[in-house]
Amino acid sequence: MAWTYYQRALAMIMIITGSFNTLCVKYADQQIVPGQDGQLRHFNHPYMQSLFMFIGEMICLLVFKIIFCYYTRLRNGYEDRSNLTKGSRTFNPLVLIIPAACDVVATSINYIGLNMTYASSFQMLRGAVIVFTGILSVGFLNKKLNRREWLGITFVIFGLLLVGLSDFITMQNQKVNTNSVLTGDLLIISAQIITAVQMVVEEKYTTGQDIPALQVVGWEGVYGFIGICLIMIPLNFIYVIPPFADNSRGTLEATIDAFIQIANCDRLLMAIIGIIFSIAFFNFAGISVTKELNATTRMILDSIRTIVIWIFSLTLQWQTFHYLQLIGFFIIFIGMSCYNNIVIPQLIKKCQCRLRHLNFSVDEEQVINTAADYLEETH
Template structure:
């Protein structure tokens, strides 16, 4: 079925804003600025960037309240659902989001932005495993084949990073550590999605409202942690600020103030994550969760092409092969590949519909 102009607009917005989110975060990491000690160095403040991400999610709640107000007499598809619930039920999801995003941004400072985006695709694997454990889901053969392709693609990407450390990287160990941290972050993000599926979707909470409340809790908690992290010593190789602590928010804000480009990149992260969440939720409602996951794969291609274009990394054909395996695995997992009619089973299609619910509420990032 052909997409309507509005649906095409939503799809384009999701790809563009999702790509901007990853690229703007990496761009900030690649910029240099004078810090609180007067020395010029690269911007390396993953927890401050995570706080900016939550600030963007908080904007979703503002948008939700504006939509509720403007359509109080007519209603709107974005506000359909149970608007009256205990917001603290979203606290665990926000904590998973906080931990997962923070680890991802630490990993991003150590590896390529394209690898960062590709390894985020591993979340499908962990969501499937956790869904079988906690949601009594059954993974059918087609989905298992898709997961195998995704794992092979991720393995190829990881091996390529280890074989060809170059460009803006800090060495082979840095790349491997960054890749492993991103995979670890996907395990935690998968916990967030499974929690939302098991405890949040049953309450029929409007997704935009859920994302907004998660942003409120995440930003509030991280604001407290930033004060604590200001005094906690960081382990070697992660003490990239003058105080040698886990996070130096004062140094980060000074660096942002001393380099307008870092400010632009930070604002890009905040604004893009808000629009990305809005467009992603709308794509799920207007089209399907499968379409959303395919568009996310296109976003990975855009990020990879831009990172090559700006010379953040060199081209290696092995990475192209890995990316192809990731796309193939995603398509197989979501039932987008043609199947022989004699092997098709209508019950499989019905069974597979429930497995894609993990994308209904999630944000990005």
């Protein structure tokens, strides 16, 4: 079935804003700005970046309320037909608390890992979510994985190992802190366990509830904002060593130091603004793609933005090219395609159908030739 213009627009918005968001986060990490003590430091505030992300998600709820009120005042029932507002308005927002809590933990760990590793590796390693989602689906949703899905998981694991190996080789060539980058990679993979829990919980408790996409993103943003604010209170008093703490106070998070750094650098401020608005558009487009098309399409589009991020990372010289990372990405993509039964399996089926058609045509031609020879002999 052909995509509508709205669905194409959603796909483009998801790829562009998703890529822009990751690049903004990494760009903010690389800014060296004086903090509360006047010393030049990188912007190492992953929890604050998570906070800004949830602010962006909260904006979606505000936008929904404004659009819904506008359509309601028209009194023509358009609020029940518009792609932005149609859906159930009697759902219980509390069903989104657990997914939001998982989002808080996973996003914070992801941003810590991103601060320590490469942006393209961050995006590729997020493919590990398929492995953990499949395993958790078997345990909690009583889902039975077929051979194709297990094959996809195997491909993804092998691709992840190649990405990790390429990071290790790149670090050796650039004389980068090996422990820091590998720790970042492991943190990102660990975060995918939490993300997998979030996806399983959403599938079990929220699937079937026709909730408008803007409301889903908005409510998760509200709960996430409250959660990260509460978490950051003790984090401002927990002292750790670098690379987990590179701020004026030497704690896991230094909120005042973060705001001072933002105030001292216009480029950093622009990156934060980019994080806020790009995540709002990205999450809205992602959930809308799931509703309009399916979760499989959303996952494939999410993998496409990996290429965009990788190209920009190479162009901006944030990392050097290594062929193993390219091979690892394609193997991960093949694994994702096998798991979700699209692209690669469909191409294989088409090739099989064409081969069968060719064999049938050859057999038919042989029968005709044999019959013709027989007729000639009889005459």
